[in-house]
Amino acid sequence: MSVSLPPRGRGTASNPHNRFAPQRIIASDDGWFQEVPPSRATEVRVEMAKSIISRNQSPDLPFDRSLNPYRGCEHGCIYCYARPSHAYWDLSPGIDFETKLIAKRNAPALLEQQLSKPGYVCAPIALGSNTDPYQPIEREHQLTRRCLEVLLRYGHPLTIVTKGALILRDLDLLTQLAERRLVSVYISLTTLDDELKRILEPRAAAPSARLRTIRVLRENRIPVGVLCSPMIPMINDMELESLLEAAKQAGAQSANYMLLRLPREVAPLFEEWLQAHHPQRAEHVLSLIRQNRGGELYDSRFGQRFRGQGVFAELLAQRFQLALKRLGLSRREGFGLDCSQFAPPGGQLSLL
Template sequence: MNDLSDIRRGAFAPGNSTDVAEALLMETGLRVDETRRRGRGAGINASGRFEALSRESEDDGWNVLEELAPFKTEVQIEKPRTIISRNESPDIPFDRSVNPYRGCEHGCIYCFARPTHAYMGLSPGLDFEARLFAKPDAPRLLERELAKPGYKVRPIALGTNTDPYQPIEREWRIMRQILEVLKAADHPVMIVTKSALVTRDIDLLAPMAEKGLVKVGLSVTTLDRKLARLLEPRAATPALRLEAIRDLSSAGIPTSVLVAPIIPALNDHEIERILESAKTAGASEASYVLLRLPLEVSPLFRDWLLRHYPDRYRHVMSLVRSMRGGKDYDADFTKRMKGAGPYAWQIGRRFDMAAKRLELNLTRRALNCDLFVPPLGMGVQLSLL
């Protein structure tokens, strides 16, 4: 389908067609050929916002673009000095997190973490899902930071920025080593993922769950396998995520479902079905997040929407903006997760009613912070006393 031709022949209704045309004219010049990005979420790879120069590919008639190699996953080693990230955001239920990887091969088009790749001089588009960074020193750094005098125990969140169980974890196994450090120290941990690979670590998670040290949340965006493939091209299928919930809960590990993101006029009709399926699989808690489009995520998502659902572009973006004060995104702490306005209120009420009917969230399990024992592993500096 040629989107520009659709505009010229009036496939988009008058009134808002200017908005669509402007988006297309701005972004089609940056769009990467489909054969080079097969199996990826983003369609463009614009330069990061901190770069002095902006580059875009242009076919000069010599077929140079057709000869460029497809995007392949590349992993570089990152050597941070510390591994625990802190935050004071009032709308987030944790104050510290650990990220074993930077970038995410899952390629979720809506991922709010995409803009962080600009700090590496890379694009939040295709670079974010193809040019990844692994932190093999993370377990050693974690041991060292947990052993510091005066360290105060609070649950550590894993999977807050990029998925710790993304495909490259099968080879690098950094997430598993982090769990081994936390298990040895009896440190509480919260995990969020959309990968069935989490079940690999049940042998670590189950003993931690017996001590009240762990909770696992599975993100389920849709039950429609086709839509999931387009939104999250390299993530586990919806069926595998529900199976992971079943396996984890059967092993005695407290499990929740995160309906995220809710995209108006695209997957919001599935809220109740997702909650019902997760409850049947064994989830005991549930939460949701409205679609967030900060910084570079907005043009990436709009380009994706125009490629896959051009007939819904106007309607989806109109509803998104109605919940974000007329903008693509509102970063206000009181609104960024749930939105505002009548449509956002309706989504919230539907979610609350379905969760209540299914007896989800009857209790919110608090993790045990009283068992922590500072580690004495290889990463810990010994006292001189």
């Protein structure tokens, strides 16, 4: 099986068909030669969004609202469950997802507008539930920072999930939010192996940088946990205990994990990745995934999609629980964030 190598610094070489497009273009390999493709530049398109707070009613998520300043993610994680969402913008979930990004220019102003509506009821907002709010383009666009400024001004609680060390740039705001019990942070830690990180999450921060991020956040009294996600059979699941131990030593207070999810176009992209980087174990990995998902590569049912089922999934859950107990880590979500301080600037405070 001939598999194309990804461009330098990217997660995939493929651009699978956009399932909403009426036409399809198929590239054909004539077999003459294979070379490492050149790097591919990141393109950023600016968008004026119509809304910024997304709602969900999922019973297996600890939040009912989220905020994502960007569409697509430059980190290029091959396993990213958000890849299929790029098809809604007439783009491919493949390399388009990591190179053709959309910045919601009016995100901070729109957030302020939505929080100021008379009927708005405060509850923690999840920042980065779909794409990473601290991916590299945040350095220039600063939409995440400006959203933090709005949330601080309104006294609104939030949670952050990121694998970007750029979050340390905003220590000044995060410290103020933490002092008022308005923020908690989860650092996504997938592997301690730099080489695996390079091919699995090409433009994300190195493992050592993420551990340093946990350490610095705790030194500044910001509540921080670790998210070991995704756990991939025969790729990084053997690191689970080591990941939790390293995070605990760095200062993490809580932990959680998720099993690999392969919705829609993510499944064939991940299969290509396996053939390119781990061809000898590819079928074994896919077999274990199917054992966790009732014979399929993905099971979208609530209660199953994050943990899976079967012997492997049960053993992983047991290992996680034993490690939590041994290390003294908790699984609490949100660290007791305070919603009582929410007060739109200029609004009239209740007398009750």
